[in-house]
Structures are given as structure tokens and as C-alpha cells.
Amino acid sequence: MSTNIFSKQDQFCNFEDGIMSELFALGYALTAYTIGAGSLFWLFLASAGFAPYAMTAFEPENVMIAISINLALVSLFAIQHTVMARETFKTWWRKYLPQHLERATYVLVSGLLIILTLWAWQAIPGTMWNISHPIVKFSIQAIATLGFIYVLVSSFITNHLELFGIRQAWMFANHQKYTPVKFNHHYMYRYSRHPMMAGLLVVFWATPDMSMTRFVLGLLMTLYVFIGIRYEERGLVREFGETYNQYQKQTGMFYTFR
Numbered sequence: 001m002s003t004n005i006f007s008k009q010d011q012f013c014n015f016e017d018g019i020m021s022e023l024f025a026l027g028y029a030l031t032a033y034t035i036g037a038g039s040l041f042w043l044f045l046a047s048a049g050f051a052p053y054a055m056t057a058f059e060p061e062n063v064m065i066a067i068s069i070n071l072a073l074v075s076l077f078a079i080q081h082t083v084m085a086r087e088t089f090k091t092w093w094r095k096y097l098p099q100h101l102e103r104a105t106y107v108l109v110s111g112l113l114i115i116l117t118l119w120a121w122q123a124i125p126g127t128m129w130n131i132s133h134p135i136v137k138f139s140i141q142a143i144a145t146l147g148f149i150y151v152l153v154s155s156f157i158t159n160h161l162e163l164f165g166i167r168q169a170w171m172f173a174n175h176q177k178y179t180p181v182k183f184n185h186h187y188m189y190r191y192s193r194h195p196m197m198a199g200l201l202v203v204f205w206a207t208p209d210m211s212m213t214r215f216v217l218g219l220l221m222t223l224y225v226f227i228g229i230r231y232e233e234r235g236l237v238r239e240f241g242e243t244y245n246q247y248q249k250q251t252g253m254f255y256t257f258r
Helices: 002-047 063-084 087-093 099-120 134-158 166-173 195-205 212-240 242-250
Strands: 127-130 209-211
Touching: 002 099, 002 166, 002 195, 002 212, 063 087, 063 099, 063 212, 099 166, 127 212, 134 195, 195 212, 209 212, 212 242
Parallel strands: none
Antiparallel strands: 127 209
């Protein structure tokens, strides 16, 4: 009799532990999404000059030191994106982190680094350009808005929930075996291999009021985009093989002129 009671208690504990781990997975993924997506949106606003409390806290007297600090911040962000996306790193940290929380953790760390970058960014005096004509100014701001929408729509085409780690946690919580998202090239992916990156470049540069502070951000982030694409495509070739090789031949990096 005592053995049966112990068995039932043990089963109840395992059940409770399972529920808690599932709730934790969803809570963790949603928290990571809030921080990652929120910081990315803040970056968009900051690059357009609309975000408060971004890139304005520090104004060093030495411009070269300011540029060096800014370069270090972007390099830290780039290294994190590059290293954590590599399969060798993923294999290592799966020893300590559940696979269903892998992407969410990547998003969480990325978001925290964006917050650090925007908070610690060194202001640089000067202005690259300042367009005051109302029609031209409105047109440029409209282009930047379209760039942001283009990034958002592109993320949903490729699978927004997978990209930010929500899908993986949801499948785990619902006891579903994880299945990778299939390679597809629908809609804007028929004409651009990296529409999200193309939209980011539009957001960074389509501004009627380009201060030197935002100019350095745009320049360094543009450099990162091109370096990041190079490493990303190597991984995509390893993952999809000849399918992606053919896609590269048929489709331009940002747009295909046919």
C-alpha cells in the first residue's frame, strides 16, 4: 500500500514539474521576445531620430575615443550574432540549455546588447545633412516607414514566431516534436534573398535629419549587415545545399533586376 502511495506522489511531482517547465518555456520565450523585438523597434526609432533616451547620454570631448567606443559596441553585437548562430556553438551550449529555448536566448541576448548599444552610444557633434523642405522631408520619412513595414512583413513571411523563438517554446509546451521551417522564397523572397536586411538599410539611411551620431550608427550597422550576410549565407548553403546555391544564382541579395 505504501509503495502505491509513493508511486502516485512521485507521478504527481513529475506531472507538476512538467507543467512548470512548460510554463517556464513559454514565459521565457515571451520575455525574450518582448526584450528582443522591443529593443529592435527602439533601434528603428533611434536611427530615424525619434527615440528618446537613445544615443544622447554620453558626449565625450575626444571624437576618436567616441568612435572607438561605438565601434566596440557594434563589434560586440556582431560577434554575438555571428558566434551564437554557428552550429559549433549551438552544439556546445545544448549541453546546458534546452534546445527549445535556444532561439529565445539568442533573441534575449541580442535585445540586451541593442539596449546597451543605444544607451552607451557616444554622441558625436556635427550634422551630415538636414533637409527642411516639408514635401521632401515627408517623402523621406515615408520611405523610412515603408522600410520598417517591409522588415516586419518579411519576418512574417519567413515565420516571425520561429525567428524570435516563440514557435520552438510553443511546440515544446504542447508536446510536439520540433520540425524546422522549410525553405521557401515566396513574395518578396522571390526578388530578394535578404529583404529584412534591405529594409534595415532603408531605415538606417532614409532620414531627412542625419546627425553625425546617427551617421556613425548607420555606417557601422551597414558594415555589419554585409559581413553578417556573408556568414549567414555560408550557413544556409550548409543547411540547404544545392537548393540555396540555385537560389543565390537566381535571386539578388537585396533585389533582382529582371
